[in-house]
Amino acid sequence: MFWLFRRKCSKMAEQRTEPTKHPGEGQMPPSQDTLAAIGELSRVVKNNPDSVEIYLALGNLYRSQGEIERAVQIRNNLIVRPGLDKEFKIKALYELGRDYKRAGFVDRARAALEEAQALGGRNKLILSELARLAADGGDYEQAATLYSQLDHPQAEAHYLVQFARELFDKGVEAQGKKTLKKALRVYPGSLEAWLVQLTREYDAGDKDRLRKTLSDALAHVRPELSFILFEGLLSHATKGRLPDSANARTVSLSQTETELLVAVLNELESRHGEILLHYYGALILALNGRPQEASTWLERALLLDPTFWPARLDLLGLSLEEQNLSPLFHSQLEFFINKARSVKRFACGVCGLKQSQLFFVCARCGSWHSIVFRMLLTD
Numbered sequence: 138m139f140w141l142f143r144r145k146c147s148k149m150a151e152q153r154t155e156p157t158k159h160p161g162e163g164q165m166p167p168s169q170d171t172l173a174a175i176g177e178l179s180r181v182v183k184n185n186p187d188s189v190e191i192y193l194a195l196g197n198l199y200r201s202q203g204e205i206e207r208a209v210q211i212r213n214n215l216i217v218r219p220g221l222d223k224e225f226k227i228k229a230l231y232e233l234g235r236d237y238k239r240a241g242f243v244d245r246a247r248a249a250l251e252e253a254q255a256l257g258g259r260n261k262l263i264l265s266e267l268a269r270l271a272a273d274g275g276d277y278e279q280a281a282t283l284y285s286q287l288d289h290p291q292a293e294a295h296y297l298v299q300f301a302r303e304l305f306d307k308g309v310e311a312q313g314k315k316t317l318k319k320a321l322r323v324y325p326g327s328l329e330a331w332l333v334q335l336t337r338e339y340d341a342g343d344k345d346r347l348r349k350t351l352s353d354a355l356a357h358v359r360p361e362l363s364f365i366l367f368e369g370l371l372s373h374a375t376k377g378r379l380p381d382s383a384n385a386r387t388v389s390l391s392q393t394e395t396e397l398l399v400a401v402l403n404e405l406e407s408r409h410g411e412i413l414l415h416y417y418g419a420l421i422l423a424l425n426g427r428p429q430e431a432s433t434w435l436e437r438a439l440l441l442d443p444t445f446w447p448a449r450l451d452l453l454g455l456s457l458e459e460q461n462l463s464p465l466f467h468s469q470l471e472f473f474i475n476k477a478r479s480v481k482r483f484a485c486g487v488c489g490l491k492q493s494q495l496f497f498v499c500a501r502c503g504s505w506h507s508i509v510f511r512m513l514l515t516d
Contacts, residue, residue, distance in 0.1 A: 189215060189221070189225045189229075192211055193215070193232060196211035196212055196232055196236070197232065200236055208232075209233065209240075212229045212230070212232055212233035212236060213233070215229040216229050216230060216233070223256060223257075224257075227256050227257040227260070230249050230252050231249075231250065231253045231262060233249040234247070234250035234253065234263075234266060237249060238266070238270065243273075243274060246266075246270060247267065247270055250263055250267050251267070254267070261287060264286055264287050265287065267283055268280050268283035268284050268287065271283060272296060277296040277297070277299040277303065278296075278297075278300045280292075280296040280299075281293045281294075281295075281297045281300060284296060290323050290324040291505040292498075292505065293323050294321070294323045294324035294327040294329065294330055295327070297316055297317070297319055297320035297323065297330075298316075298317065298329040298330050299329075301313045301314075301320065304316060317333060321357075325357045326357050326358045328365050328497060328506065329497055331353075331354035331357070331358060331366060332366060332370070334350050334354070335347065335350055335351060335354065335366065336370065336373045339373065339374060339397055342397065344399070344400035345400070347397055347400050347401065348400040348401070351370075351400075351401060352404055354366055355404075355408070359506070362506060362508070363413070363414070364417065364510055365495055365508065367401070367405075367414070367420075368495055369495060370401065371417065371420055371421070374390070374394060374398065374424075375424070390425075395424075398421050398425060399421075401421060402418055402425075405418045405421070412438050412442050412445060412512075413438075413510060415434050415435070415438035415441070415448075416438050416445070416448055416451075418434045419431040419432075419435045419438070419448075422434060423451075423455070428455050431451075431455060432452060432455055435452045435455075439452075444512070444513055445512055446477075446514055450474065450477055453474060454474055457470065482510060483495065483496070483508050483510060483511065484508070485499040485501065485502060485504060485507045485509070486504075486507045486508070486509040487499065488501050488502040488504070490502070495508065496508055
């Protein structure tokens with residue numbers, strides 16, 4: 138099988154394709170500086186073949202350039218070296234695991250990392266790589282276990298929720314509920330767990346339980362993240378068709394669905410002073426065919442913050458049909474409104490990455506629950 142590995146790595150080196158980037162895992166872009174560093178380290182290694190650290194650094198540089206085969210050869214040469222210090226062997230196995238992972242050989246990556254773990258015990262770097270491998274491979278239960286060992290409750294709860302979803306999809310209700318409850322015990326502020334609970338209550342059609350679950354969720358999640366509960370619930374209720382209040386007119390709901398959203402609205406009305414809650418309340422009112430009340434809620438949001446652009450945009454959208462405009466002007470204005478609505482509404486509060494959909498871990502910097510609603514277009 139080694140010829141297959143060599144062939145695949147050689148092809149990767151020729152194409153210089155960038156791999157999928159995992160949250161928090163940076164990749165060094167190919168550059169003349171990197172190539173110069175490889176050349177310089179290669180010369181140093183020739184003059185000092187016992188320098189293990191230099192070998193490891195050289196292998197990392199080869200990996201950053203996509204030359205995985207050379208990186209793997211360096212690690213293997215170190216691992217089999219007689220008398221190699223245990224610490225360096227662990228490092229070599231760890232880097233070998235990352236090399237194989239970059240090449241797409243998941244089983245070999247896991248084997249190398251597990252061997253490193255067996256030698257080095259509970260090492261956070263190794264556990265992190267194993268956790269990401271498990272998550273990428275869809276083994277969410279194992280990923281949750283590994284993040285538990287890393288004392289990372291947000292990630293542990295996240296993958297417990299993913300595992301619970303799988304169980305629900307397979308019809309294993311009892312174990313799914315148990316896993317979901319465990320996620321909330323591990324991390325009571327788990328947005329993912331509360332969202333699954335809310336959408337299940339919504340689908341069950343019990344408005345009283347839905348409101349109670351929403352109240353419990355709002356008591357546990359961070360206040361600045363509560364908008365995620367409403368965004369996720371409304372997206373589920375409308376099957377992703379509700380980017381703004383004006384489009385609510387195109388969504389058809391049953392009587393039961395209308396009553397469920399009224400229960401959500403009643404919970405919102407009991408909480409005053411939060412601008413985003415007024416905004417999502419307006420969306421619910423528009424969904425229920427109450428545009429005038431929706432406009433009132435949007436105006437309340439603007440009283441709290443006159444620069445809150447989504448409220449202004451939705452007010453304009455709601456009133457568009459009521460204006461006596463020429464067909465040409467109406468068409469042009471509608472075009473610009475739709476363009477404005479295509480602006481990405483969410484961003485990572487740590488690195489600033491903008492997204493159009495909800496996210497729980499930033500794809501760029503790997504921060505958990507760092508999502509913010511872009512209150513200003515300049516955010």
